[in-house]
Amino acid sequence: MRKRIFHSMLLLAVVTILTGAILSGAVAHAVLTERVHAEVRSEARIISRLLPEGGTQELFAEAGRANPATRLTLIAPDGTVLFDSVADPATMENHADRPEVQLAMQVGTGAETRNSGTLGSRTYYYAMKLENGQILRMAAASDSIWNIFFRQAGGLLAAMLPVLAFAAWLAQRQTRGIIAPLLTLDLEHPKENDVYEELSPLLLRMDRQREEIGRQIETLDKKQQEFTAITENMREGLAVLDGNLQVLSLNRSAAALFGVSADEVRGRYFLTLNRSEPLARALTRAAAEGKVGSAGLTMAGRSYQLVATPVRPERGRVEGVVLLALDVTEQKQAEALRREFTANVSHELKTPLTSISGYAEMIENGIAKQVDVVPFAARIHSEATRMIQLVEDLLELSKLDEREELPNNRSVSLLEVANRVAVRLGELADRRGITIEVTGSDKTVQGDPTLLEELAANLCENGIKYNREGGRVTIALSGDDAAPCLQVSDTGVGIPKEHQARVFERFYRVDKSRSKETGGTGLGLSIAKHIAQLHRAALSLTSEVGRGTTITVQFPTEQKQCPGEDGES
Known part of the structure; x- marks a missing residue:
């Protein structure tokens, strides 16, 4: 902008100078031309008065020598040249057809201006009729205005150079003065600028646009914060990629899944994070074909379903891909x-x-x-x-899977529950040579007495079936009313450590051959687990092969725990 203003001002100065010079030259040329014409007419009248009636050649010759710039010609009424101060009359053609001569014959005087043989000059002819009928003609040549300019070009240029230099300096200074207020504009507060009045509409519009942009940025920031808050707290992994599968953003779950930092991988090619072939096919399908792609991926012992969705606004080309990683471990x-x-x-x-x-x-x-x-x-x-x-x-x-609340929730004596179970399973225990005993003082819990009895019975029955001959099953009550515990211990075969985590699963048996001998359905411990969950109780197991097993039911408590939960049976 600075250069354009400077060049415009300098061009204006040059055009002004040239225009002024041309106009001044034209005016001066017109004045001088008119003066020459007046002198020619005046000289012709003077000579006509000095001539005797018959005229003399000596007077014409003297007049021609007196003013070499003018040409004096005497013409007979029939157009024959009688005298010429420049050329030999005998060699000159008849002048009866000259416009100024014809006009003088008719009205007494005549004038004509026409180009002469000399390039760039014009000749003014003035003719007047004498009393004897002859025509006196005076002629004077003058240069055209362009011829004068061309001859004086060097001088004019030399005179214009200082003027142009001054104009350039002045234009540069004016440009700085014009630009200075613009360079100091406070764009953060457009209405507070004291600048050219012509800029006021622009500044007002800028202020409105600044406020609108501020509102839009605030809205975008809010949406970005909401988006970040949602995506960062998603359990699912979310990755946003561009059309070339370069990472634009990763949420916390996706970064943890691929074992990277979101900031470090931004801008990297996504398949450098995981080169799984199914993942590559899914991403390529989304980015290249514009179709939803999916892939299964197993990492760190967990299973994930990856869904790649193309981002293609208004059915145009694919501009990005959204990759969603769903943890389907539990479903599998x-x-x-x-x-x-x-x-x-x-x-x-x-x-x-x-x-x-x-x-x-x-x-x-x-x-x-x-x-x-x-x-x-x-x-x-x-x-x-x-x-x-x-x-x-x-x-x-x-039924237990469908229940969310206890059907008969009331205060239950654990001692009564234990004694009923001992009586109920006494015959089975006697047949196998097993002793059942109940220890500890009475504890009261909130629950369903029928379900609690079934819980204890399943644990005891399991202890009887997998016990050794002459063994013992103990139902122990401990803790206080704020933290009651029920433990069922046996002196049986015990459970190897690799099976302890699965014994509460449905139909799971440690020794399938022994299970056929002992009978049962393999659902007793699973039912016991569900009943404990309904009572918000924690079920834990400690066991040692050859020494027996202890299963602890810890009812809701704040501080105390049952003895024997430290791993000893």
């Missing part, structure tokens, strides 16, 4: 458990049904001997009872 585990549960239920039902069907078929076809019918019927009855128990346990688990 639940699906695996469901499949395992289905397989276990099928197996547990198929085994007794096969046995029942076989024995029944033998009796039906008369293959079984009469003496074997009663034993076969007993086996059928045993297997049917096992199936009924399995179905009842499955129904019980289903």
Whole structure:
């Protein structure tokens, strides 16, 4: 802008100087030309008065020598040149057709200006009719204005250079003066500037735009903060990539998943973070084909479902990709458990049904001997009872899964629960040579007495089935009413450490061969776990192979814990 103003002012000065010089020269040329014409007319009148009636050649010759700048010609009425101060009359053509001569013949005087043979000059002719009928003509040549300029160009240029230098200095100074207020504009407070009045509309508009931009930035900042707050607290990993799959942003979960820092990887090619082929295919499908791509990924023992969604505004080209990483570990585990549960239920039902069907078929076809019918019927009855128990346990688990509150919530004496369980399982214990004992003082808890009795019974029954002959099962009550504990300990075979984390799963058995001998459905500990969860109690297990197992039920407490939770059985 500074250069444009300077050049404009300098050009204006040059144009002004040249225009002034041309106009001045034109005016001066016009004045001088008019003066020459006046002198020619005046000289012609003077000579006409000095001439005698017949005229003399000597007077014409003297007049021609007196003023060499003028040309004197005497012409007869028929156009014949009688005298010329420059050329020989005998060599000159007839002048009867000259405009100024014809005009003088008619009205007494005539004038004409026309180009002469000399390039760049014009000749003024003035003719007047004498009393004797002859024509006296005076002529004077003058240069054209352009010829004068061309001849004086050097002098004019020399005179203009200082003027141009002064004009350039003045233009530069004026430019600085014009630009200075613009350079000091306070754009943060446009209305407070004291500057040219012509800029006021612009400054007012800038102020309005500044306020609007400020509001928009504030809105964008708020949305960015909201977006960041949401994405940074998402459990799912979120990555925003550009059309070339370079990282624009990563949320906290995605950074943790790929083991990187969000700031360090910004701008990097995403596939350098993980070169999994399924991930590469999903991202390429989204970025190159504009279609949603998905891939499975396992990292650090967890399973993730990755979904790559293309960002393509108004069906144009893909400008970015949003990658969402969903942790599906629990879903996969639940699906695996469901499949395992289905397989276990099928197996547990198929085994007794096969046995029942076989024995029944033998009796039906008369293959079984009469003496074997009663034993076969007993086996059928045993297997049917096992199936009924399995179905009842499955129904019980289903009810426990659906319950959110206890059906009969009231104060329950744990001592009474323990004694009832000891009596209930006394016959089973006697058959296996196991002693059941109850220790500790009475404790009161809030809960459902029927479910609590089933909880204790399942734990005790498990201790009886997997105990050694002559062993012992102890139901111990400890703590106080603010922190009651129920422990069931046995002196049985114990559980290896690698199985302890899974014994509460449905149908899980440490030793499947021994489970067939002891009977049961494999759902007792799972039912016990669900009942404990309904009572907001914590269920824990400590066991040592060959020494026995202790299962602790810690009811809601603030401070105290049951003894024996330090890993000892």
